[in-house]
Amino acid sequence: MQSKEFESxxxxxxxxxxxxxxxxxxxxxxxxxxxxxxxxxxxxxxxxGATIPWIFEKEGELGFRSRETTVIEDLTSKKNLxxxxxxxxxxxxxxxxxxxxxGIVIYLYTPVEIQLQRTYRDKNRPLLQVENPEKKLRxxxxxxxxxxxxxxxYIIETNQGAARDLAQNILQLIIAEELN
Numbered sequence: 068m069q070s071k072e073f074e075s076x077x078x079x080x081x082x083x084x085x086x087x088x089x090x091x092x093x094x095x096x097x098x099x100x101x102x103x104x105x106x107x108x109x110x111x112x113x114x115x116g117a118t119i120p121w122i123f124e125k126e127g128e129l130g131f132r133s134r135e136t137t138v139i140e141d142l143t144s145k146k147n148l149x150x151x152x153x154x155x156x157x158x159x160x161x162x163x164x165x166x167x168x169x170g171i172v173i174y175l176y177t178p179v180e181i182q183l184q185r186t187y188r189d190k191n192r193p194l195l196q197v198e199n200p201e202k203k204l205r206x207x208x209x210x211x212x213x214x215x216x217x218x219x220x221y222i223i224e225t226n227q228g229a230a231r232d233l234a235q236n237i238l239q240l241i242i243a244e245e246l247n
Contacts, residue, residue, distance in 0.1 A: 076245060084215075093150070093151040095234035096149050107142060107156060110142065119153075135162070143165040155211070167220075
């Protein structure tokens with residue numbers, strides 16, 4: 068149930084690289100706010116009935132990004148949500164506009180070393196199915212970090228504390244800034 072205290076807050080969108088903890092932090096944040104949590108990648112899979120690796124294999128990254136934009140446009144038109152986006156969602160101009168203009172965007176900044184620790188066994192990440200995942204993560208962060216920063220209202224470093232603590236810190240930041 069939505070907390071009356073936080074009704075006036077717009078949706079909260081979490082952006083950042085794979086392995087940043089967007090889904091885990093997002094769930095905790097949604098619990099604190101009494102809101103529904105959705106993950107844009109899970110929504111793509113739910114709506115298509117296909118896994119993200121399958122979509123990448125059959126349609127390529129462009130096909131996936133098109134589906135992602137449709138889902139993000141839909142999610143950002145709803146109310147009272149906390150949404151975790153896919154790591155590459157910010158690569159599309161439309162997605163950055165939907166996110167930035169329709170809610171509060173939190174960039175979960177995560178160093179490559181931590182991303183690597185959190186993702187090295189995950190076969191559900193098509194972009195990391197390469198010979199040198201660390202180099203791929205570095206290249207992705209170099210390309211996407213400016214986009215995450217462009218779209219974000221707030222930047223939180225994720226290498227300091229557990230996911231629940233990060234969610235608490237985000238909520239305190241938002242309350243201090245948005246509700247005052």
